Amino acid sequence: MGNELTKRKCLNWMKNRKSQGQPDLFGMAEIKHLGAGVAIILAIGLVLACRFPFLNGSRPKVTVEDPEISKIIRETPCGSYGRGIAAETIFRDLGAKTVRHRFERAENIVAQLGNGDEEIIVGAHYDKTTLGCGAIDNWTGISLLSGLYRRAKGFEKSDKKFTFVAFGNEEKGLWGSTAMVESIGAKGKRPCAMVNLDSFGFESVWALESASSRKMLMLASDLERSRGGSFSIRNYRGATSDSKPFAEAGIPAITFSGLGVDWRKYLHKEEDRVSAVDTKLVSENLDFLSEFLEMLNKTDCESLL
Secondary structure, eight states: OHHHHHHHHHHHHHHHHHHTTOSOTTOHHHHGGGOHHHHHHHHHHHHHHHHOGGGGSOOOOOOOOOHHHHHHHHTOOOSSTTHHHHHHHHHHHTTOOEEEEEOSSOEEEEEEEOOOSEEEEEEEEOOOOSSSOOIIIIIHHHHHHHHHHHHHTTSOOOSEEEEEEEESOSTTTSHHHHHHHHHHHHHOOOOSEEEEEOOOSSSSOEEEGGGSOHHHHHHHHHHHHHTTSOOEEEOOTTOOOTTHHHHHTTOOEEEEEOOOTTGGGTTTSTTOOGGGOOHHHHHHHHHHHHHHHHHHHTSOGGGGO
């Protein structure tokens, strides 16, 4: 999206100069004191930057909309009742064996891939507030959770196993994720890392600092740098999500989101509707998140502590 915008801006600038009767289309008059040779080289550079903006340091994005992601978002269950069943059905349709973990105040839907000794938990809450459809918050997260399950099937085998969790009752106080952390403590086997997905469809992926571990944030930043971009880490007063209980228990954790700066217009409001979600952008988010998960799959767990 950013590359295409850069290209349009460059080309429009050149067209405007021509339409205004300025024959020095590439601004050579402004740099003629540098010499004709330098001016020509700079002009060629401008053309290349406009036609191929990724030469400026960011690679082109060629994301194709993921039809499964779009379908799941379009079919968001807008009522509070039955969302857990709907989330479980999505995973069963992918061939996953699901298990319901029932706790006093929440029910989590769990599916696993692999049988390694080190565990990576990937989660997204399926519940919603009383307002709106809950498409943004957080059926977009559920759609990405299923997309990551599909892609993780193709990861190189390692000593890791992936546990995909659809959390219940996040909106009431992180009840599902808190219950899972407490059950992990009782077993004594601590996971390698936890990745949480919460509300997408407006921007590129960013991370919520207050609910994330420092080294997980660094890993996400390193990944985006390798992709030619810079990673955004944000804080919002009072904001929290399902990675928080894991991080507080000393488990490396991170919350990813794709909300925009106008998130207050949609979150926990009637405006939280399917029509507000950019499904192609969610597919783009999936590309980054799957790369992050694959990076975790190859990362030494001790290095995250």
